[in-house]
Amino acid sequence: MIHGSTLNNIQETNMTMKKSTSVTKDPICGMTVDEATALHAERDGKTFYFCSDHCRQKFLSTRAGAKTEEKSGGCCG
Ligand SMILES: [Zn+2]
Numbered sequence: 001m002i003h004g005s006t007l008n009n010i011q012e013t014n015m016t017m018k019k020s021t022s023v024t025k026d027p028i029c030g031m032t033v034d035e036a037t038a039l040h041a042e043r044d045g046k047t048f049y050f051c052s053d054h055c056r057q058k059f060l061s062t063r064a065g066a067k068t069e070e071k072s073g074g075c076c077g
Helices: 053-061
Strands: 021-027 031-035 039-043 048-052
Touching: 021 039, 031 048, 039 053
Parallel strands: none
Antiparallel strands: 021 031, 039 048
């Protein structure tokens, strides 16, 4: 008797189906934007996408990591 049973292990690789359109989030308003059509700007080697030029300009005028939540007080103390 010859035991010649060979099991063919067919491993199906989980291929991630990448859609032609990849979406990301607008860092300013949090809106979901399409990378293919959205406006973008680069900072620190990363590319950020924006829903509109308004958000893009806001991003560009804002320093990276700088959170300016402080509001200047009124003239009258
Ligand atoms: Zn936006």
